[in-house]
Amino acid sequence: MLRGFLVVLSIALTVFALADCVQTEKDKVRGVPKWAWVVLIVLLPWVGPITWLVVGKDRPNEGGTDRPRRDGPTAPDEDPEFLRRLDEDIRRERRERRQRDQGGEGTGGSPSGSPNT
Template structure:
């Protein structure tokens, strides 16, 4: 079981890293151009994928909706203008 599971895990990491690298916009790739990262991931599979995930892609600075204006009412019962008109 372990002889099959470990290579499958490595393959999954490589496939994920390749898909992530291909879908990442060029301005968010760090240290190397995108084609070079794809080559590193393909030629040095597991190590290249881990290096891409740790070093190559830029990290998101925040999670969730963008800050700024608070979101408006979600339903009619949360909208004060609607409730005033009842």
């Protein structure tokens, strides 16, 4: 009984892996050419189908979709352009504050040129 179950399971696994391999687009097949995968799946019971299912083709991302991975920054603090603009804004505000402070006090101000805080 157990032997029969294992034979049926082996055949089912082989048929499933073979169908998956045949339906997979050529650009998603990894390792060896598609025809070689078919030969491996058919000639090596258990090993061929399991190897195909584990490493044979590119799978979708962890999100379950086949979207392309985003290469750019994912948050504002990772975006170099955002950080550059932020730094420019901070410098401009400090410069304006320094000019206001120096304008209100006459020519007095800190000798180092840094803002009075």
